[in-house]
Amino acid sequence: MSSKSKETNKKSAGRFIIFIKHAFSIVQSTRISAYSCKYSRRDYTQHQLLTLLLFKEYRKENYRTIIWNLEEMDRIRAVLGFKTIPHFTTLQKFLCRIKSLYFNLLLKNTLKRFYSDDGTISITAIDSSGFTSGYCSHYYSERTGKNRKHFLKTSIAVDTNQQLITGFVISKSRVHDSQHAFVILKKCHKTRRSECYVMDRGYDSEKMHRFVRETLNAISIIPPRSWKGTEHVWGKYRKEMTENFDATRYRKRFLVETKFSILKRRFGADLKSRLFQIQKKEISCKIILANLDRCIQFVWIEVFYRA
Numbered sequence: 001m002s003s004k005s006k007e008t009n010k011k012s013a014g015r016f017i018i019f020i021k022h023a024f025s026i027v028q029s030t031r032i033s034a035y036s037c038k039y040s041r042r043d044y045t046q047h048q049l050l051t052l053l054l055f056k057e058y059r060k061e062n063y064r065t066i067i068w069n070l071e072e073m074d075r076i077r078a079v080l081g082f083k084t085i086p087h088f089t090t091l092q093k094f095l096c097r098i099k100s101l102y103f104n105l106l107l108k109n110t111l112k113r114f115y116s117d118d119g120t121i122s123i124t125a126i127d128s129s130g131f132t133s134g135y136c137s138h139y140y141s142e143r144t145g146k147n148r149k150h151f152l153k154t155s156i157a158v159d160t161n162q163q164l165i166t167g168f169v170i171s172k173s174r175v176h177d178s179q180h181a182f183v184i185l186k187k188c189h190k191t192r193r194s195e196c197y198v199m200d201r202g203y204d205s206e207k208m209h210r211f212v213r214e215t216l217n218a219i220s221i222i223p224p225r226s227w228k229g230t231e232h233v234w235g236k237y238r239k240e241m242t243e244n245f246d247a248t249r250y251r252k253r254f255l256v257e258t259k260f261s262i263l264k265r266r267f268g269a270d271l272k273s274r275l276f277q278i279q280k281k282e283i284s285c286k287i288i289l290a291n292l293d294r295c296i297q298f299v300w301i302e303v304f305y306r307a
Contacts, residue, residue: 015296019058020079022295024051026113030105036097048080049094050102054292056091057285060268063088095281103284107165108191110291114162115192121159123249124166124194125256126184126203128155128177131264131283133271152271154283155180157188158259160252164294165259165287166192172276177202182211189216198253201225209237221250263290 027047034045055076056066067088070077077085130151153174157167167188169180181203188194196219197212204222212220223245224238233242267286273279 016055016073017075017079018296019292020051020055020076022292023054023058024048024080026106026109026292027051027054029109030102032098032102032105043084044082044086044090046094046098048082049086049091050098051080052086052091053095054285054289057267057282058289058292062272063092067091096275096278098281100277100281100284103281103288106288107168107284107291110288110295111164111166111192113295114164119192121161121166121192121194123160123196123198123252124157124188125160125198125253126155126157126181127200127253127256127260128153128180129260129264130154131271131279132269133273133279152276152279152283153180155184156256156259156263156287157184158256159192159194160198160255162294163255163259164291166194168284168287170280170283178205178208181208185212185216189218194218196221196249198222198250200253204238206235206238209235209241213237221246223250259290263287266290266293 024047027050032046032050034047035042036046052066052070056063059066059069061069067085070082070085130153133150133152151174153171155169155177156165158164159166167184169184169187171180177199181199185197197216198221199208201223204225208222209220212218220237222241224233224241226233233239263286267289271279271282273282
């Protein structure tokens with residue numbers, strides 16, 4: 001093996017070790033207990049299995065492949081404290097069993113790595129996209145001429161400064177953007193208060209402006225829509241948007257689309273699960289990984305400047 005390939009393998013191994021240490025630390029800081037009940041076999045802790053699940057999504061592998069590769073990853077097993085390697089069905093059944101609540105806690109714990117207790121976000125951008133749920137290959141769909149894929153609508157809120165996902169909402173059916181927006185605004189404001197929220201025209205309504213400004217005491221920047229080709233704009237806050245639109249802050253909105261692009265390219269846009277509840281957990285893992293990846297980027301930057 002050449003020296004260049006050896007150096008590449010060392011960097012890759014180091015990146016995986018850093019990820020495992022960060023993920024294991026965040027998982028242990030949640031309120032999840034070490035074992036699901038007092039009658040558990042206690043072969044593996046829930047912290048170990050949850051970290052391994054995140055590692056599977058991080059490498060974009062299936063249950064069998066991650067277990068096969070784990071047999072050759074001595075340093076990874078040492079960090080996680082695995083005495084024996086679990087069967088791939090153990091990992092799959094754990095994902096079905098774990099509550100979705102813990103994924104929300106994991107997301108909050110990733111944010112604690114970047115913010116102080118009294119810190120606020122200057123601008124938060126909100127947008128929605130879809131993750132593909134298909135049970136057949138793309139080749140089969142092309143050959144038969146049948147598109148059998150379904151999309152799960154997902155809305156996220158992104159801190160435009162730190163490029164972190166501060167909240168998300170997932171629905172099985174197609175719903176209007178505003179239905180997700182009210183839910184995600186409440187969640188984000190409880191987790192980390194923002195001074196300004198920017199959204200595209202799809203979220204434009206007087207009710208949305210009033211909720212952000214009067215209930216959340218924040219600034220809302222949403223370009224107004226024209227109805228049926230008319231230029232008339234009704235509503236106090238919508239008229240304010242027409243007269244004094246802050247284009248400088250609104251330009252930050254494209255960063256949420258950038259985050260969606262990174263999320264899908266880095267961790268995959270297709271879902272492998274069939275059940276909706278498991279699909280939600282799969283998307284939650286991808287969102288948590290996006291924040292964890294930011295942690296690792298900062299670690300590598302520190303290592304680079306020290307060197």
